[in-house]
Amino acid sequence: MAKMIVNVEVNGERQELLTEPYRTLLDLLRDNLSLTGTKEGCGTGDCGACTVLLDGRPVNSCLVLAPEAEGRHVTTVEGLAEDNRLHPIQTAFIEEGGLQCGICTPGMLMSAVALLRSNAEPSEQAIRYAISGNLCRCTGYDKIVRAIEVASKTMQADAAIASH
Amino acid sequence: MTTTELPRTVTEAPADTATHVVIGQRVAKIEGVDKVTGKALYGADTSRPGMLWGKMLPSPHAHAMITSIDVSSARALPGVFAVITGADLPTIVARISDTDAAPEEFDTPSRGKQILAWKKVVFFGQPVAAVAAVTQAIAEEALTLIKVEYSPLPVVIDPEAAMRPDAPLVQNAVYTETFSGKATTPSNIAKLTELSRGNVDEAISNSDVTVSGTFRTAMVHQGYIEPQACLAEYSADGRFTIWTSTQGQFGVRGGLSGFLKIPPRRIRVTASEIGGGFGAKGAMTLEPICTLLAYSAGRPVKMQLTRSEVLRATRPAPDAVMHVTLGARKDGTLLGARAAFIWDVGAYPGGGSVGGINCGFGPYIVPAYSYDGYDVLTNRPSTGAYRAPNGPQGAFAVESALDMLASKLGMSPVALRLKNAVREGDRNPSDVPYPRIGFRETLEAIEKHPVWASPKAASSRPGWLRGRGVACGLWGGGVGTSMAHVNIGEDGSAVIVTGAVDLAGTRTTMAQIAAEELQIPFERVNIVQPDTDTAPFNNPTGGSRITYSLGTAVYRASIDARTKLKQRASQQFRCPADEVDYRDGEFWVRSDPSVRLTIGQVARSAAGSGDGPVVGTGEVTHLLRAPAFATQLVEVEVDPETGAVQVVNVVAAQDVGRAINPTACEGQIQGGVVQGIGWALTEGYVYDEQGRLRNPGLLDYRMPTALDAPNIECVLVEVPAIDGPYGVRGVGEVPIVPTPAAVANAVFDACAGRVTSLPLSGEPVILAINDTKSGVDRSQMVAFNLGPISTGSTGASETAVDEPKLATEVEDYCAEDDVAEPELE
Numbered sequence: 001m002a003k004m005i006v007n008v009e010v011n012g013e014r015q016e017l018l019t020e021p022y023r024t025l026l027d028l029l030r031d032n033l034s035l036t037g038t039k040e041g042c043g044t045g046d047c048g049a050c051t052v053l054l055d056g057r058p059v060n061s062c063l064v065l066a067p068e069a070e071g072r073h074v075t076t077v078e079g080l081a082e083d084n085r086l087h088p089i090q091t092a093f094i095e096e097g098g099l100q101c102g103i104c105t106p107g108m109l110m111s112a113v114a115l116l117r118s119n120a121e122p123s124e125q126a127i128r129y130a131i132s133g134n135l136c137r138c139t140g141y142d143k144i145v146r147a148i149e150v151a152s153k154t155m156q157a158d159a160a161i162a163s164h
Numbered sequence: 165m166t167t168t169e170l171p172r173t174v175t176e177a178p179a180d181t182a183t184h185v186v187i188g189q190r191v192a193k194i195e196g197v198d199k200v201t202g203k204a205l206y207g208a209d210t211s212r213p214g215m216l217w218g219k220m221l222p223s224p225h226a227h228a229m230i231t232s233i234d235v236s237s238a239r240a241l242p243g244v245f246a247v248i249t250g251a252d253l254p255t256i257v258a259r260i261s262d263t264d265a266a267p268e269e270f271d272t273p274s275r276g277k278q279i280l281a282w283k284k285v286v287f288f289g290q291p292v293a294a295v296a297a298v299t300q301a302i303a304e305e306a307l308t309l310i311k312v313e314y315s316p317l318p319v320v321i322d323p324e325a326a327m328r329p330d331a332p333l334v335q336n337a338v339y340t341e342t343f344s345g346k347a348t349t350p351s352n353i354a355k356l357t358e359l360s361r362g363n364v365d366e367a368i369s370n371s372d373v374t375v376s377g378t379f380r381t382a383m384v385h386q387g388y389i390e391p392q393a394c395l396a397e398y399s400a401d402g403r404f405t406i407w408t409s410t411q412g413q414f415g416v417r418g419g420l421s422g423f424l425k426i427p428p429r430r431i432r433v434t435a436s437e438i439g440g441g442f443g444a445k446g447a448m449t450l451e452p453i454c455t456l457l458a459y460s461a462g463r464p465v466k467m468q469l470t471r472s473e474v475l476r477a478t479r480p481a482p483d484a485v486m487h488v489t490l491g492a493r494k495d496g497t498l499l500g501a502r503a504a505f506i507w508d509v510g511a512y513p514g515g516g517s518v519g520g521i522n523c524g525f526g527p528y529i530v531p532a533y534s535y536d537g538y539d540v541l542t543n544r545p546s547t548g549a550y551r552a553p554n555g556p557q558g559a560f561a562v563e564s565a566l567d568m569l570a571s572k573l574g575m576s577p578v579a580l581r582l583k584n585a586v587r588e589g590d591r592n593p594s595d596v597p598y599p600r601i602g603f604r605e606t607l608e609a610i611e612k613h614p615v616w617a618s619p620k621a622a623s624s625r626p627g628w629l630r631g632r633g634v635a636c637g638l639w640g641g642g643v644g645t646s647m648a649h650v651n652i653g654e655d656g657s658a659v660i661v662t663g664a665v666d667l668a669g670t671r672t673t674m675a676q677i678a679a680e681e682l683q684i685p686f687e688r689v690n691i692v693q694p695d696t697d698t699a700p701f702n703n704p705t706g707g708s709r710i711t712y713s714l715g716t717a718v719y720r721a722s723i724d725a726r727t728k729l730k731q732r733a734s735q736q737f738r739c740p741a742d743e744v745d746y747r748d749g750e751f752w753v754r755s756d757p758s759v760r761l762t763i764g765q766v767a768r769s770a771a772g773s774g775d776g777p778v779v780g781t782g783e784v785t786h787l788l789r790a791p792a793f794a795t796q797l798v799e800v801e802v803d804p805e806t807g808a809v810q811v812v813n814v815v816a817a818q819d820v821g822r823a824i825n826p827t828a829c830e831g832q833i834q835g836g837v838v839q840g841i842g843w844a845l846t847e848g849y850v851y852d853e854q855g856r857l858r859n860p861g862l863l864d865y866r867m868p869t870a871l872d873a874p875n876i877e878c879v880l881v882e883v884p885a886i887d888g889p890y891g892v893r894g895v896g897e898v899p900i901v902p903t904p905a906a907v908a909n910a911v912f913d914a915c916a917g918r919v920t921s922l923p924l925s926g927e928p929v930i931l932a933i934n935d936t937k938s939g940v941d942r943s944q945m946v947a948f949n950l951g952p953i954s955t956g957s958t959g960a961s962e963t964a965v966d967e968p969k970l971a972t973e974v975e976d977y978c979a980e981d982d983v984a985e986p987e988l989e
């Protein structure tokens with residue numbers, strides 16, 4: 001099948017990528033760009049391990065065809081930390097024990113970031129709902145929920161300091 | 165909806181912790197940064213220049229003869245570098261090993277040897293051919309060009325049906341194994357295990373109360389989120405390099421060495437970061453075929469299973485049919501128990517019944533018993549280890565029966581269990597005595613917990629019913645060989661080197677042990693797990709053995725390093741080593757404490773003087789097993805209209821021996837409980853009559869999401885184990901064991917319906933409620949209607965009375981599967 005070029009901005013960098021049209025955004029990230037932080041757990045939209053932000057909204061990148069990414073902005077787990085400083089959600093996951101094997105973690109973090117952007121102070125129920133598309137088989141979710149609660153508090157405190 | 169009515173507390177550690185600085189601390193995961201930034205490399209994350217992609221062709225039949233395979237068009241497709249079928253295996257292995265591989269060897273009914281079906285397929289989705297091509301798309305296209313002709317055979321999916329004399333034979337050359345020998349005609353019953361003690365008939369007829377029941381569980385999958393992935397490379401010097409997602413890199417090396425008939429030195433295995441295993445990645449999956457493809461193609465080959473391949477053709481946990489009868493006195497004292505446990509082990513022999521029996525009945529004193537375990541072959545995938553292998557099934561049967569007994573006696577389920585709970589010195593069904601254990605302590609923790617002590621709350625959902633259930637569980641504990649080095653850097657920091665795979669956080673606990681024993685800050689310890697060429701030998705990770713066994717090795721290596729550092733310090737002080745004291749990173753001469761050297765100064769000088777730099781070593785082969793017990797209290801809400809069940813609250817008490825890192829212990833417990841909730845409510849393989857799996861995807865194979873998981877309060881009970889450092893016990897396996905039974909018992913408490921089959925959410929609950937309404941008493945069901953069975957043997961299955969039956973392979977507390985071993989000699 002003929003290849004095509006997809007222009008997409010990934011973690012703030014513009015990329016011009018050559019691909020067959022049937023490949024997915026997940027393939028582009030992992031195979032063309034070697035951004036292997038985004039994981040594949042099912043390839044059918046059922047596990048959330050491949051969650052990235054597409055124009056700021058969480059999507060399962062295994063369900064996004066490469067041409068659909070044309071002209072859009074993608075954020076992956078590799079783009080969360082800035083200037084070698086971890087994002088508060090990353091710190092909270094480490095400190096609260098929100099990860100074990102860590103394979104679900106990149107997707108969880110992206111869903112959590114999207115949640116906290118739209119709802120700075122989510123209830124436990126809102127958190128559970130926001131990550132209900134991200135399967136985790138190790139943690140039983142409890143410590144992930146706590147980590148997101150902690151990150152929400154930290155981010156609000158940071159924002160309060162910044163606004164003073 | 166979940167409730168937040170409970171504080172999440174952890175029982176305070178015992179008094180001796182005052183002397184520990186790092187042990188017992190909630191330090192953060194040492195590899196956390198790599199995992200939250202996406203840097204950690206899992207099985208599918210490594211690539212090599214010139215790499216090809218490997219794919220396998222699955223069988224569309226559950227049972228069929230392969231009459232022909234034509235791969236010529238697939239081979240001719242541009243971009244295809246290798247195509248392999250089962251018939252090619254002996255030739256390729258002979259070329260690699262320069263030996264004559266006998267073709268029959270690759271056609272034996274062995275889980276390990278059957279990496280590709282040959283002559284016959286025995287389960288749906290079994291790989292029949294493999295290809296390597298430049299892209300995944302070309303590899304997939306090549307698979308469509310392979311022409312296979314099958315002649316279908318009758319299929320047997322149900323283990324009870326498979327035991328009948330007229331059942332189709334899954335394997336033509338499997339003969340029932342018993343303690344007294346092997347049968348002479350083939351049978352689907354691969355193994356019959358009989359354990360007995362005393363006169364059980366008399367004990368049961370002398371009982372004031374008896375209960376019987378037949379309990380069924382579905383085949384379930386470990387459900388790790390990372391599908392198996394592997395990368396193999398062959399080099400002209402005759403060596404293979406493998407990167408793989410495994411629980412044991414040395415197990416893979418040993419297994420490949422046996423399979424390829426080459427010495428281990430020709431194989432180098434790197435265990436990648438592993439995205440969950442839960443037992444399943446203790447055995448090899450892709451490694452042999454990936455290695456053969458790389459050899460045949462002359463290029464590196466990467467393979468990654470799809471989710472449907474994971475569900476169809478890796479090694480799920482066996483389903484079971486369990487008949488149980490219990491007899492007791494009026495006061496609740498158990499007098500006798502009879503059980504027949506039937507395990508559907510899949511299409512190849514293996515697994516084993518003993519674990520389920522020992523986990524199920526092991527927690528209780530039963531003066532007279534007869535327990536029979538049948539390992540039965542069906543046209544399903546080979547089964548394998550899943551977190552406390554066979555424990556949750558066994559406990560579901562026994563703990564449900566105990567709950568039936570408690571309600572019949574009008575006794576508290578906790579009091580009934582306390583009355584019969586084993587103590588140190590009591591013997592398990594395999595007649596092995598328990599060392600110091602903390603079972604009663606977990607029961608007492610639940611008994612005095614505010615949730616148990618206070619009246620049941622009303623249901624939070626209108627019209628739903630709330631119930632509360634209790635169940636217990638046991639895991640015998642894993643042991644095995646572990647080794648570690650502790651390298652002291654010239655700044656006095658330490659790096660632990662080990663070849664053991666960290667499944668979920670043991671790197672952190674190991675670093676805590678080294679920091680504690682070297683008396684240096686936790687931040688100055690690092691840990692690495694290099695490949696099999698570099699790392700010291702370790703058995704695979706499994707059976708909750710790492711903190712216990714590797715912990716012992718790291719403890720010994722750290723003390724060895726400290727002793728050597730003291731000796732180096734004495735060279736620098738120019739005094740005998742026994743006059744040097746050490747504390748918290750500083751050495752001094754006892755007679756003149758004002759002269760001091762830091763550990764960094766000693767290490768730096770030692771790097772170029774005296775006896776040189778310091779490496780501590782520690783190793784351990786066999787510790788005494790440290791059994792771990794758990795008691796769980798589960799609260800559910802049940803919709804009596806639909807049978808829907810929501811678990812709303814769990815209190816999980818567990819004897820962890822000593823919590824090195826309470827956060828890590830709680831994480832293990834919470835994860836195990838939620839897996840147990842999935843097992844109880846929604847997970848299960850569904851087959852059609854032709855033996856095709858109907859739900860090979862995560863939409864229909866339904867694992868719990870964050871909305872299904874309740875709050876889980878962990879109560880860490882600490883009764884120190886008698887072997888190993890600090891009294892630690894393995895923590896990971898046992899929390900899954902009680903959960904399915906505790907959920908079923910809570911459902912009974914909510915709606916008076918006794919559900920005897922899993923998964924139970926929905927229809928089974930409605931049926932059980934209807935049973936109760938129409939007066940069907942499950943506790944009176946006849947349990948021993950096995951019907952005609954075919955062991956292919958004559959009289960070998962007769963049970964001797966009075967004498968505990970012992971065989972060397974059952975002299976353990978739990979499953980032989982607990983540390984998954986390479987299955988290829």
Ligand code: FES
Nearest residue numbers: 041043045048062
């Ligand atoms: S890999 Fe995309 S949802 Fe599972």
Ligand code: FES
Nearest residue numbers: 100101136137138
């Ligand atoms: S931490 Fe392993 S799947 Fe979530």
